[in-house]
Amino acid sequence: MDAPASVVIPTRDRLPYLDVALGSLRSEAERLGVEVLVVDDDAAPSAEARALAERHGARYVVNEGRGLNAARNTGLAGSSGALVVFLDDDVRVRDGWLAALLRAAAEHPQTDVFAGRITASFEGPAPHSCGREQPPVTALDQGEHDAPTRFAWGANMAIRRSAFARLGAFDATLGGAGDEQEWQERDGAGTVLYVAGAHVEHRRAGADARLRALSRAAYARGRAARRFDTRRGRVPSRLDELATLAGCSGHVLRRRCPAGLAMVAHSAGRLRESFAPTTQDQPSQTGAEPSFLSGSSGTVGGLDGVRRRAVDELTAAGEVLSARTLRLDRAARHAPPRRRVLALSVQRPERARLTQAIAAELARTRHEVELHTTAAGGAGKFENLNRLLAEHPAQGHDWLLVIDDDVELPRGFLDRFLFLCERFSLTLAQPAHRLHSHAAWEVTRRHPGSVVRETSFVEIGPVTAFAARSFEVLLPFPDLRMGWGLDMHWAALAREHGWRCGVVDAVAVRHRQAAAATAYPRDEAIAEGASFLQGRPHITAAEAQRTLATHTRW
Numbered sequence: 001m002d003a004p005a006s007v008v009i010p011t012r013d014r015l016p017y018l019d020v021a022l023g024s025l026r027s028e029a030e031r032l033g034v035e036v037l038v039v040d041d042d043a044a045p046s047a048e049a050r051a052l053a054e055r056h057g058a059r060y061v062v063n064e065g066r067g068l069n070a071a072r073n074t075g076l077a078g079s080s081g082a083l084v085v086f087l088d089d090d091v092r093v094r095d096g097w098l099a100a101l102l103r104a105a106a107e108h109p110q111t112d113v114f115a116g117r118i119t120a121s122f123e124g125p126a127p128h129s130c131g132r133e134q135p136p137v138t139a140l141d142q143g144e145h146d147a148p149t150r151f152a153w154g155a156n157m158a159i160r161r162s163a164f165a166r167l168g169a170f171d172a173t174l175g176g177a178g179d180e181q182e183w184q185e186r187d188g189a190g191t192v193l194y195v196a197g198a199h200v201e202h203r204r205a206g207a208d209a210r211l212r213a214l215s216r217a218a219y220a221r222g223r224a225a226r227r228f229d230t231r232r233g234r235v236p237s238r239l240d241e242l243a244t245l246a247g248c249s250g251h252v253l254r255r256r257c258p259a260g261l262a263m264v265a266h267s268a269g270r271l272r273e274s275f276a277p278t279t280q281d282q283p284s285q286t287g288a289e290p291s292f293l294s295g296s297s298g299t300v301g302g303l304d305g306v307r308r309r310a311v312d313e314l315t316a317a318g319e320v321l322s323a324r325t326l327r328l329d330r331a332a333r334h335a336p337p338r339r340r341v342l343a344l345s346v347q348r349p350e351r352a353r354l355t356q357a358i359a360a361e362l363a364r365t366r367h368e369v370e371l372h373t374t375a376a377g378g379a380g381k382f383e384n385l386n387r388l389l390a391e392h393p394a395q396g397h398d399w400l401l402v403i404d405d406d407v408e409l410p411r412g413f414l415d416r417f418l419f420l421c422e423r424f425s426l427t428l429a430q431p432a433h434r435l436h437s438h439a440a441w442e443v444t445r446r447h448p449g450s451v452v453r454e455t456s457f458v459e460i461g462p463v464t465a466f467a468a469r470s471f472e473v474l475l476p477f478p479d480l481r482m483g484w485g486l487d488m489h490w491a492a493l494a495r496e497h498g499w500r501c502g503v504v505d506a507v508a509v510r511h512r513q514a515a516a517a518t519a520y521p522r523d524e525a526i527a528e529g530a531s532f533l534q535g536r537p538h539i540t541a542a543e544a545q546r547t548l549a550t551h552t553r554w
Contacts, residue, residue, distance in 0.1 A: 004082060005102060005158070007036045008075030010068055011089035013553065015052055017203065022056035024092045030057060032098055037079055039063050041071040041549075064425065066500075067454070067549040068154070069170035069179045076164060084164070086180075088138075088155040091200040092121070100197030101158045104146065112163035112190050115149050116156030116198035117141055123203060127211040129259035132251070136214040136262035137202045142194050149194040154180045156200045163189070173456070173546050176224025178231070185232075211258055215265035216449065220550075222269025241271040290530055291540045292485040298440035308435040312508075315435075315448050319506075328506060329412055331554065332419035333366070339398040339418060343371040346384040351405040354512065358409055365414040370397075380481025381461075394471050404462035408510040417507045420452050421465060423554050427499035428490060429465045430458040431507045438511040443503065443545045450505040454549040456539055457491035458501050460484075462511045470499065478532060485529030491544065492537035506554075 007029060011018050018038070029036050038053040040046075041063040053060040061078050063071040076084055083105050085098070097116065104114050120135035138155050152158075157180065167186050174182055184192065207213055229235040236244075245267040252260040319325045343362055347355045355373070362369050372392045374384050385402060394400045399418065413431070421429045432446035433439035443455055458464055460483050466474060473493060480486060494501050 003033060003035045003080055005032075005034045005085055005098070005105075006075070006079030006081030006083075007034060007085045007087060007098075008039060008072060008079060009037065009058075009087045009089050010039045010041050010063070010071035010075065011049065012041045013046075014089055015048060016205070017090040018049070019052055019056075020203070021087060021089055021091050021093070022053065022058055025087075025098065026056050026058075028093075028095070028098045032102065034085075034098060035059065035079060035081060037061060037075045039071040039075045039078075041066065041068065067172055067175050069174055070172040070548075072154070073169040073172060076161075076169060082161055083158050084161055085158040086154050086156075087200070088202070090203050091118075091155055092203055094199040094201070097198050097200060100195050100199075104193060104195045104198070105158065105160070108193055110190075111193045112160045113152050113184060113192040114158040114198070115140055115152035115192050115194045116158070116200060117194070117196050118153060118156050118200055118202050121201035121203045122209045123205040124207075124209040127214070127258040127261070129257060132255060132257070134263065135202075136218050136259065136266075137204060139202060140194070142196070144196050146196055147194050149192050151181055151184055152192050155202050156198065158198075173543070173548060174228070175547065175549060176227075177221060178225070178228030181228075211261060214259075214262045218262040218266040219269040219272075220449075222266035223273040224269075225266075226270040226273035235274075238271065238274045241267065241274055245271055290485075290526060292488045292529055292533060292538065293526070294440040294442075294541055294544070296440050296442070298438050305436060311448075312434045312436050315446070318448075324506070328416050328419070328554075332412070332415040335419055336422040339367045340396065341365075341367050341369045341399045341401055341414070341418075342392060342394050342397040343369055343401040343403060344385055344388045344392070345371070345373045345403045345405055346376050346381055346388075347373050347405040348376050354408070355405050358403060358405070358407070361409045361411065361413055364412070367414060367418060369414070380483070382477045382480045382483045382486070386476045386479075389476050394466075394468075394475055398468050400466040400468075400471070400475070402461070402464045402466075404511075406512040407462040408512065409463075410507060410509065413507060413509075417465070417504055420504050420506060420554060421467070421502070424452045424454070424502060424551060425500055426452070426454075426465075426502040426504075427467045427470050427497075428458045428494055428501045430503055431463050431509045432503050432505045434508045434510045436510060437508075441544065443547060446505045446508040447547075447550065448505075449552055450550050451554050452551045453503045453505060453547045454551075455501050455503050455544075456546050456548065457487050457494075457544045458503070460487045463509055467499075470497075473497065480528060480532060482525040482528060484525045485533045485538065488538035488540070488544065489533060489536050491539045495539075496537070 009021060036058040038058045038060050040049050045062045050060045061074060063074045072086060085101060101114055101116060118138060118140045120137050120139050138153050140153055142149060167188060171182050248263040248267045251257060252264060359371055362371055372388050374388055417431060433444050434446055439445050441459060444459060447453060
């Protein structure tokens, strides 16, 4: 017989939090006959997480780092309860929590979504608060009585399975903000009922309760919230964002409220995201761009270039001072095992100094690298690459690396890059662009604090890596010259085959802004791309700009 409800807990590398969450709900779940699923969204699921879940009587399933909403969908598909209850892994449930949700579902048969009560709980050195600001973690506290409310939040919400059958699953491309809200805004989702007795504490403990960590998380949520608002077409103006930031800053100063700095960080994240280039910000000079182009030139210069270079230098210094670079180098000395790498590059004589530096950097790796180059001549990039592949087949290698001749590689590039590619099971990957780099796609620019981001696609250059599992599908390359739009087709194939694509932020390169399509006009490259994609599966520019998951630790 199906369980009356299923509790789904997505988790990622937070065993102490998960231990508290499972321990707090186990007794009531067993008494009420409710199944509990732990969905591990870590790219490398651990035996420790499995043992912890099973010790608390929960089932353990793996989502392999595909994102929060994908983990929720995995839990939905792997469970059977008529009511699906979602919890974050960093909560502690209060006595009677589950019974209150089941009671509300029985008493309100026309309601599909139930919002449990969420209060913030800080254990350890939490910053001083004046009590007037919003908690720096998700909370929902509307008092002691059940009442209609606007939204349920994923830290504590329940949805009838029948509603998913009617409206579909969660949007797995969302993350960081709006992930559960988007589903509730679909036509037919109906009203949401706040259930006061279904109470959980949303916890922050130890270093996570410190102001620095809370502010860092709030900044990331602010950027994600702005992206979600942009997607919905309800984005405030930059002037409004600036006014909000000023108000939050004024609150901190006026009330002498250190905890309010998390609000400042959230608002600052929203304002910073408002300056991220979009297709609408930088329209084509020749009218509407095809859907497979970013709509941005990617060129940096002037005062903006000076600012970007300064931020790059500060980021690099921070990585050294925090010892992250040293720790990454140490990890990359031992994993993965020594790999065979085929590196291919099409080169121009005017780039001789850069190409020599590229070859010297690849020679420093502990892996076995074969570097083969060819002069550009009158052929296009992919015509030359296919000629190199015919002479030097990729089969028998673990990785194929395609490198343009106008890119600066950081010292220790390949060891670090392959370590992170394999640590996060990437099939198609690229190093992030430095902020001062020429990069048409905003999604490919380095995100400070991130190690790897799982994305919808990777570019055709300046550095693209292909794992061996992709060779049979992607090689040889299609019969193209410049290859514009090819990365959109790769993205669709990656989705079809279940491959992960990713941008490696911890290993950033600089693209030196060599002109594209020098062998033939730009409009010819666009026409080639449009013709190639016609009738082939591919994603759009809007999909390409999405980050699916961000990993801040390896």
